[in-house]
Amino acid sequence: MGDGGADGDGAAAAPTGSRRAVAVVIGVVFLDLLGFGVVIPILPFYVRSFGVSDVFIGLTAASYSLAQFLAAPTLGRISDERGRRPVIAFSVAMAGVAWIGFAFATEVGALAGTAAAVATLLLSRTLAGAAGGNISAAQAYIADVTPREKRAGALGLVGAAFSLGFVFGPALGGIAASEQVVSTARSVLPAFVPTTRFTLPSFLAAGLSFLAAAAALLVLKEPDRTRSTGGRSSLIDQFRTALADDDLRPLVASYFVTSVAFAGIQVMFIPFAADFYGYDATAAAVFLTYIGVLGTINQGVLVGRLEQALGAIKLAVIGGAGLATSLALLPFTPQIGAILPLPPGTGEGLLTGPILTGPTVALFGVGALLSFGNGALNVSLSTLVSDRASDETQGAAFGVTQGAGSLGRTVGPPVAASAYVLAYWSPFVAGAVLLVPVVYVLARGRTLGGRAATVDD
Template structure:
């Protein structure tokens, strides 16, 4: 499809710049909040409130995009992100920082589900995995380059990265405004709204199993992200610079696999095969992490995990948009909400397990991966019994 060839590079750029802006503030926010007077507990709440807003409102924005179109909702999300960055940059008290994070979480929760719904609109079922992989690759690369940029500009001042992120978001807004065409015609909006089932009805049955699967994957990933720095320091004496390199290597490898291999694999073998392979490789990665003893082993083992984990979300997104009757935006919105729930629960759960035994978050990651694999097998059996629901 010619439309797909034109739109996918634009969507890649949009999500790349969105995630670069988001990533820029990651290394700076803890120190910035501390300077304003935030305690460690308040810092945790500051991080959690953003994910909470994503959890609550991503399904709403996905549903709205099914009714009014993708482009306006993407523009709302990006403008909200820009506003929140500028508000954080001028914050002089903790309440202002919380307000900025709440506004940013509320509005920017429109971005991911709507972009994924856009991909579902413009791709054939055979190429759906490729499109979702391209979005995943953009997200991964944005997280690689964003924190590095934020670290550089933080040397000028702690507020500078927020202004840089705000400008990046504004440029992305204009990129969408001028270059991205609407993917959902007015006629299709009307048809989707009249024919589709209610959100919760359409997400019941076998499809609910896919959401549970994604929740366990998100839990295991966020638990690792919250504890790996401490784990690598204890096991291999790695500092922040080397950890930065390790996560960069993992991000680049994951982006390469998502952007290049996911589409080919899903087209040849189907999403189900890729999901199961991804879960198995993730579990192997978790197991290998228990044997980290140097920079090299940490980089290799974490990259193995990252490659496995990275192919799961695009494949689940592709499968959901093919089988759900609730509209592409509603399906991807609920999936983003489930992801956010995992990111709220995962870090404190991982930290608690780490306090008991430093290898426990990764052992639990193996267990969660195996549960996800069993869930997928159960989903397959349920779908075969009743093909109409999944």
């Protein structure tokens, strides 16, 4: 930082330094999420390899989100008090340890039985979820080094890093679990290293986490900011404080409701695509990759520019309305596609029938709206959180809102799965209905508390 004098070079260097700091944080988040994405393809098969119920697949998924919910506010507060850099570096290193433990579950099972193996999976996923709470510190770091008028674009890059991690992570995990790679690794690695289609993706995830930790320690610099001097508070205290704040209360609630709605759809889309489009795992992966690429473009490029033109409140309303509309339309895309003016097709799966069938075009069109709506709403909510929090409490504010999102991702999937059994369209429509009050509150400008404004301002 300069000395405050009229130094043209120093003034010019500050934006460059800020851009570099943002780039490093985005890189760390990307590596961290890439490691998380690597294990996604193997998780259900790993659990099933122990001969236990598929219920444990849901439990291992929920354990990550629940731990993230509990850890995000604490990590955010600690980053306010002790610094962003050490929190980010320590948490991603902890994720590396968790993925190593995940890899050794089979060996634990051979020594101590199936219960111990499953417990190892659950504990390692819980530890990884706690480490994943570092997103609050990363978002606070972005807020520290970015001018307020540029934060939507910078925070959108965090969302883009998420999207890229979920685009490339599963692909890397699938490659690492392939027979050819496993066979090659067995011929190269020492005999004492367990080499299976489950361990190699786990070791790859661990390596990416350790690489992210090294980048945070060696390249990332602690931002120049005013640190919080407040006393330590519990998770409940932090949520109570946030919910008592007229500015933050609607945002915390919005994060929770949005996460319940969207997480449930994430889980139930693949069964829907299999039941109504005949998609197998490969075809579903193509669609999810399409959504991930769109999410990267939306959050990394489009949303930031729209926020500057429209403002965070208007963009949040547009995003929420778009997401609600897409969720309501998604289960009815086969019927919508049947009336589109396209050449008649068979309506079979993406890889087993004509690509340009009406239902497929409808599905991809609604998917594009869903990707935009989700990106616009989430980035705008993050921007509003940053604007409403003081400079000393950015980490705690992001921690509470991200914790609310994690809690929503814990609640949403089992509720959506139960609803799908009763009526296939119900989780999608219920998700859309849940978003209506979020859009209404945002449209009324209630997230601005004492500085209330409506979207017409």
